[in-house]
Amino acid sequence: MIFRLLRLILVVIVAAAAQPSPGAMAQAIGHGSAQLIADQTKVIQDLTAKTDGLEKKISDPGEDDAGLVDIRLQLEDISRAALNSALAFRSRLNDINGRINVLGPPPAQGQQEPAVVANERAALTTEKAQINAVVASAQNLSIRISGVVDRIAAMRSELFRSVLTKRYELTDALSPQAFSDAHEQFTGLYKAVASWLSFAFKFKFQAVLAATLMALALAAVLLIGGRRLFGRIFEPNPSVEDPSYLSRLSVAFWSTLLPTAALGVFLASAVFFFNYYNVLRGDIGTFLNALLAVIGMVFCVNRLTNAALEPRLPNWRLIPVESGPARWLVGLATAMALVLGLNYFLSVVNERMGSPLSLTIARSFVATIIVGVILILMGLLRPFKARDGSWRPWPAWLRFIAVGLGLFTIAATLLGYIGLALFVSFQVVVTGTILVTAYIGFLSARAIGEEGGFADTSVGRWLSAKSSYEDTALDQLGLVVSIAINLMIVLVFLPLILLMWGFQPGDIEAWAYKLATGVTVGSVTISVLGILTGIVVFVIGYFLTRWFQGWLDGSVMARGKVDTGVRNSIRLAVGYAGVALAGLVGISAAGIDLSNLALVAGALSLGIGFGLQNVVSNFVSGLILLAERPFKVGDWIVAGDISGTVKKISVRATEIETFQRQSVILPNSNLINNAVGNWTHRNKLGRVDIKVGVAYGSDVKRAHALLLDIARTHPMVLKNPEPFVLFANFGPAALEFEIRVFVADVMNGSTVQNDIRFAIFDTFEDEHIEIPSTPRAVVETKKHEAWPIDDDKMEAEFAERERLEAEAAAEQARLAKTKRRGRKPDPG
Amino acid sequence: MWKSVVAAIALLAIGGSAFAASAVNKDAQTRTLIVTEGGGKTELALAAGETVEFCPNGCFVTLPNGDLEALTGSETVEISGGVARVK
Numbered sequence: 010m011i012f013r014l015l016r017l018i019l020v021v022i023v024a025a026a027a028q029p030s031p032g033a034m035a036q037a038i039g040h041g042s043a044q045l046i047a048d049q050t051k052v053i054q055d056l057t058a059k060t061d062g063l064e065k066k067i068s069d070p071g072e073d074d075a076g077l078v079d080i081r082l083q084l085e086d087i088s089r090a091a092l093n094s095a096l097a098f099r100s101r102l103n104d105i106n107g108r109i110n111v112l113g114p115p116p117a118q119g120q121q122e123p124a125v126v127a128n129e130r131a132a133l134t135t136e137k138a139q140i141n142a143v144v145a146s147a148q149n150l151s152i153r154i155s156g157v158v159d160r161i162a163a164m165r166s167e168l169f170r171s172v173l174t175k176r177y178e179l180t181d182a183l184s185p186q187a188f189s190d191a192h193e194q195f196t197g198l199y200k201a202v203a204s205w206l207s208f209a210f211k212f213k214f215q216a217v218l219a220a221t222l223m224a225l226a227l228a229a230v231l232l233i234g235g236r237r238l239f240g241r242i243f244e245p246n247p248s249v250e251d252p253s254y255l256s257r258l259s260v261a262f263w264s265t266l267l268p269t270a271a272l273g274v275f276l277a278s279a280v281f282f283f284n285y286y287n288v289l290r291g292d293i294g295t296f297l298n299a300l301l302a303v304i305g306m307v308f309c310v311n312r313l314t315n316a317a318l319e320p321r322l323p324n325w326r327l328i329p330v331e332s333g334p335a336r337w338l339v340g341l342a343t344a345m346a347l348v349l350g351l352n353y354f355l356s357v358v359n360e361r362m363g364s365p366l367s368l369t370i371a372r373s374f375v376a377t378i379i380v381g382v383i384l385i386l387m388g389l390l391r392p393f394k395a396r397d398g399s400w401r402p403w404p405a406w407l408r409f410i411a412v413g414l415g416l417f418t419i420a421a422t423l424l425g426y427i428g429l430a431l432f433v434s435f436q437v438v439v440t441g442t443i444l445v446t447a448y449i450g451f452l453s454a455r456a457i458g459e460e461g462g463f464a465d466t467s468v469g470r471w472l473s474a475k476s477s478y479e480d481t482a483l484d485q486l487g488l489v490v491s492i493a494i495n496l497m498i499v500l501v502f503l504p505l506i507l508l509m510w511g512f513q514p515g516d517i518e519a520w521a522y523k524l525a526t527g528v529t530v531g532s533v534t535i536s537v538l539g540i541l542t543g544i545v546v547f548v549i550g551y552f553l554t555r556w557f558q559g560w561l562d563g564s565v566m567a568r569g570k571v572d573t574g575v576r577n578s579i580r581l582a583v584g585y586a587g588v589a590l591a592g593l594v595g596i597s598a599a600g601i602d603l604s605n606l607a608l609v610a611g612a613l614s615l616g617i618g619f620g621l622q623n624v625v626s627n628f629v630s631g632l633i634l635l636a637e638r639p640f641k642v643g644d645w646i647v648a649g650d651i652s653g654t655v656k657k658i659s660v661r662a663t664e665i666e667t668f669q670r671q672s673v674i675l676p677n678s679n680l681i682n683n684a685v686g687n688w689t690h691r692n693k694l695g696r697v698d699i700k701v702g703v704a705y706g707s708d709v710k711r712a713h714a715l716l717l718d719i720a721r722t723h724p725m726v727l728k729n730p731e732p733f734v735l736f737a738n739f740g741p742a743a744l745e746f747e748i749r750v751f752v753a754d755v756m757n758g759s760t761v762q763n764d765i766r767f768a769i770f771d772t773f774e775d776e777h778i779e780i781p782s783t784p785r786a787v788v789e790t791k792k793h794e795a796w797p798i799d800d801d802k803m804e805a806e807f808a809e810r811e812r813l814e815a816e817a818a819a820e821q822a823r824l825a826k827t828k829r830r831g832r833k834p835d836p837g
Numbered sequence: 838m839w840k841s842v843v844a845a846i847a848l849l850a851i852g853g854s855a856f857a858a859s860a861v862n863k864d865a866q867t868r869t870l871i872v873t874e875g876g877g878k879t880e881l882a883l884a885a886g887e888t889v890e891f892c893p894n895g896c897f898v899t900l901p902n903g904d905l906e907a908l909t910g911s912e913t914v915e916i917s918g919g920v921a922r923v924k
Contacts, residue, residue: 092895095907099923102904106920137904144905148873148897155876523894 042101046139052094053146056087060150063087064157067164074168078516081161085519088154095147098140105133105140173432176425177370187371194364198296205293213288220282228275235267245325255462257325258453261316265446269309276301292361299357303350310346310442314339317445327449330392331400337390345383349438352376352431373431377422380434384415440506447502454494463487543599550591558583574641581658582635623678627661630677634658639680640687645756647686648675688755694727695755699765702743704779709736709744712778716748719768725761726750742783858892858908863917870914870921871899883916 063080066072072080112130116122209217245252245260252260280298283289289297318335319325326335355372358364388411391400402408414437421430456462463469464483472478478486504517524537558580566576618625635658640646644655646665653667663680665673688695703712713734720732730751738745752761773780862868862883870881874896883889892898895910900921908914913924 089895092897092907092909095897095905096909099906102906103923106902106904110920141903141905144897144907147907148905151897152873152876159876 042136042140045097045101046136046143049094049097049143050146053091053143053150056091056094057146057150060084060087060154060157067157067161074165077161077165077168081158082518084154084158084161088151091147091150091154095144098144102137102140105137109133109137173429174426175428177366177427179370179374179423179425183371183374184367187367190365190368191371194359194362194368197362198358201292202296205290208290209288213286216286216288217283220279220286220288223282224275224279227278228271231274232267232271235271245319245322247322247324249324252324255453255456257327258449258456260325261327261449262453265309265312265316268312269305272308273305276305295357295361296354299354303354307343307346307350310438311339311343313442313445314342317449327452331394334390334392338387338392341383341387341390345380345434345438348376348379348383349435370427373427374422377418377427377430377434380437381415381418381422381430384418384434384437385412386415388412388415443502443505447498450498450502451495454491454498457487457494458491459487460484463490539599543595546598547591547595550594551588554584554587554591557587572641573643574638577642577658578635578638585660623676624661627677630681631658631660631663633681634663634677639685640690644690645688647688648680649683651675693754693756694751695758696749696751697755697758697761699748699750699762699769700737701746701748701769702740702780703746703773704743704781707744707778711776712744712746712773715772715776715778716746716769719765719772720748720750723750723761723764723768725752725757725764727753743781858896858910858912858914859888859890860914861888861916862886863915864919868901868916868919868921870901873897873899 063083066080067077109130112126112133115130244264245257280294280301283297284294317327318330318339319327320332320336320339323332330338352372356369359369359372388403388408391402393401393403395401403411414433418430418433418437421427421433461480461484463486464473464480469483469487472486473480473483507517561583562576562580566579571579634640640655642655642658645653646655648665651665651667651673653665653671653673656664656666656672658664658677662674662676665675667673701716703709713736716734717732720726720734721728726732727750732748732750735747735749736744737747748765750761750765752758770780772778860870860881860883862885865885867885868883870883872879872881872891874892874894881889881891892908892910896908898906898908898914900906900914901916901919902921904921906923908923915922915924
């Protein structure tokens with residue numbers, strides 16, 4: 010079973026990776042056509058013979074479902090082979106058609122053509138007819154195979170239906186005869202086992218001992234090694250008060266997986282060594298195989314339920330049921346697995362010993378009834394405790410499903426539909442186990458995907474220690490991991506469940522193949538593979554572009570001392586071109602015909618033209634900005650009333666940072682359509698003007714000379730163009746001068762202005778040249794006292810004022826007493 | 838974001854016509870191909886100038902001149918002047 014599954018996965022991968030290649034075509038080139046025709050005729054004859062054999066096999070009444078699926082797969086292979094063999098003629102057929110074309114149309118009646126031409130024409134026509142005959146036989150074969158495949162599908166559904174709907178007479182099975190039959194069977198089994206045991210002990214004792222010991226040793230290695238490696242996460246630690254959900258999940262997972270794997274290794278190696286030493290005899294091997302499979306299954310179910318429910322350690326429980334019911338659930342689930350396993354083992358025994366049908370029915374009857382009862386018990390269990398201490402049942406849907414399935418199984422059994430009942434109970438156990446495992450997986454994916462969940466895992470801790478990932482990056486990584494886990498669960502468990510539900514690996518193989526190469530619905534073909542290829546190609550193209558961009562920018566242009574603005578333009582242009590190219594290649598790799606979209610695009614373009622007019626105009630303007638480069642990143646530009654440094658030129662808009670550090674996003678079309686001043690376009694040279702007023706009556710010539718001197722001596726002022734002092738105006742209050750100096754970097758203009766102004770002020774003061782200021786009228790305004798805000802302060806001030814007033818009053822009173830008696834002091 | 842990704846994939850899926858053979862009729866008349874696929878024969882009539890996608894998983898085609906050809910499902914059949922050519 011595992012090998013079939015592995016093969017299935019392998020085939021899916023191979024089918025996804027490789028398209029069937031018409032390898033046969035290559036043969037045709039350079040070979041004689043007669044040889045080719047003979048070869049391919051032989052191939053098709055072989056294939057037809059194979060098909061005949063397979064068709065005969067189908068009619069065999071003993072063929073079961075798996076056999077039919079196998080035949081179908083073989084038939085599909087044959088069909089593909091027939092197609093490939095027909096492909097081999099293509100190039101020859103093209104040659105012949107070309108040659109006939111060269112020969113021209115056959116002559117009209119009554120006219121003769123040269124014998125050479127007539128002969129060649131005849132030979133070519135004959136050859137073409139032969140080729141067509143071979144291809145036609147391939148076509149007929151493929152039609153026939155198609156019919157057989159349809160028949161197989163019908164037979165399989167019929168087979169399945171007959172298993173499920175066959176009604177057995179229970180009266181035969183439950184008669185006393187059945188008991189005596191059973192007794193007979195057990196005696197037979199006992200005798201077989203006893204005789205084998207005595208044989209084994211007498212003649213093969215050492216071999217048995219050695220085989221068992223070896224198997225035990227292997228299992229011990231796995232178990233002890235596993236414990237060593239995963240010991241920390243393998244055993245639930247009872248001292249941990251509140252283990253995180255993730256650690257509970259990983260404990261559940263590993264404590265199910267490791268012991269089961271160890272037991273599986275033990276059982277498999279035991280069988281292997283018993284076989285190796287020739288200990289097994291007759292039917293004993295089959296019995297042992299069945300028994301060991303049952304033991305393995307029961308153990309797995311028991312481990313899983315134990316891990317999920319942890320009856321002894323409530324802290325580590327995955328599903329929050331109470332301890333008592335948890336114990337019950339584990340017991341019931343194990344019992345169910347045990348009953349079904351025993352039933353399976355006995356069915357093997359029955360088959361080998363050729364027991365009567367009545368016994369088989371009786372056995373299945375008992376097993377299905379027990380499973381039904383267990384299901385009902387599980388459904389009726391009250392696993393939760395309410396706040397007030399009363400027991401609460403399962404959620405209604407779960408309860409109804411469990412009880413319903415149990416009742417259905419019992420009813421089907423009582424009515425005689427044993428096949429149906431067995432099918433249902435088997436599905437309940439196996440599908441239930443798979444679903445629970447998948448559900449635990451989904452839960453762990455969710456726990457990892459939660460915020461901070463991934464950082465808590467050992468991988469996350471390792472990553473954050475070893476790399477420079479930040480918390481947000483880890484979080485996003487966790488999201489990706491959780492999606493990947495979800496996807497993996499679907500990919501692994503969906504086929505498993507389908508297998509359990511009676512689909513054969515061949516079915517799933519065929520579906521996977523179809524899904525990968527394309528499902529046609531009407532005239533539309535949906536191909537997962539194509540879409541994935543497109544996405545992968547786009548992603549690869551995107552990263553290649555990014556890498557190329559980085560390389561070009563960091564290595565080539567940085568070394569080449571290319572200007573930063575040019576570098577930025579080239580990098581952006583390369584980025585746009587690369588992403589657009591990757592998109593186009595991705596779309597065509599996905600197999601989308603762009604001509605189909607062209608129609609839609611044509612219809613939409615009018616609407617887009619109106620609706621996205623501004624966006625498109627900005628986009629085109631952005632491209633023009635990159636090509637023409639009226640300014641580049643880092644330039645000081647003035648656009649309208651915005652003045653600042655260019656930070657970033659992007660597709661739609663340009664980001665400008667003003668000197669107050671305000672970011673202004675200016676649409677590119679504004680920059681293209683309107684005048685833009687650039688202080689640093691070709692160079693950073695700039696002129697700084699400083700106005701100075703000199704009082705009337707000063708020595709103007711002296712002032713001019715001083716100003717020129719100041720300008721010349723400043724270290725940042727350029728010698729060429731020379732500084733210049735302009736006697737600008739006879740102003741109303743002063744003689745106005747203007748110093749005009751050029752600086753190498755206009756960004757330093759403010760510093761230069763400051764320095765020069767200070768220098769002028771100092772020099773004029775030394776030289777007693779006055780800088781007049783326009784006199785202004787002085788208007789005194791009455792300032793109101795601000796409203797006090799601090800109560801304590803206000804009180805203190807008030808008290809102080811009172812005190813001062815009182816003192817002043819006392820002083821005045823004293824003065825008045827001494828000087829002008831009788832005069833009253835001023836109020837307030 | 839996921840919504841837009843899903844939408845994009847759906848769009849790709851609908852637009853996707855990957856791995857199917859296509860037939861182009863460059864003539865002014867309607868031409869007919871007979872396609873044998875999955876056990877049945879169907880006539881594929883191509884109007885003037887029409888392009889049709891067919892046969893995603895391999896098929897046999899009878900061309901207008903009576904030739905029988907096998908297609909793997911990645912070829913283009915081009916009909917011009919009444920003569921079909923498989924590329």
